[in-house]
Amino acid sequence: MTLREGRATNSTVLAELRSGETFEVLELAGGHAWGIAPHLGLVGYCDAGLLERVQ
Numbered sequence: 609m610t611l612r613e614g615r616a617t618n619s620t621v622l623a624e625l626r627s628g629e630t631f632e633v634l635e636l637a638g639g640h641a642w643g644i645a646p647h648l649g650l651v652g653y654c655d656a657g658l659l660e661r662v663q
Contacts, residue, residue, distance in 0.1 A: 611624070
C-alpha cells in the first residue's frame with residue numbers, strides 16, 4: 609500500500625507499506641485515510657479500501 613504526502617495519486621510517495629504493517633487511521637474522507645505509520649514515524653494518506661481493521 610502506498611503512503612503519500614497528499615490524497616492525489618500524483619502526490620509524493622512517502623513509503624510503501626507491506627501487508628501486516630500497522631497504519632493508525634486518524635481520519636477517513638473521500639475514500640482516503642489519513643494517519644500514521646508508527647514504525648516509520650510517517651504521517652500521510654492511503655487508499656482506505658486497502659485497509660483491514662484489526663482489534
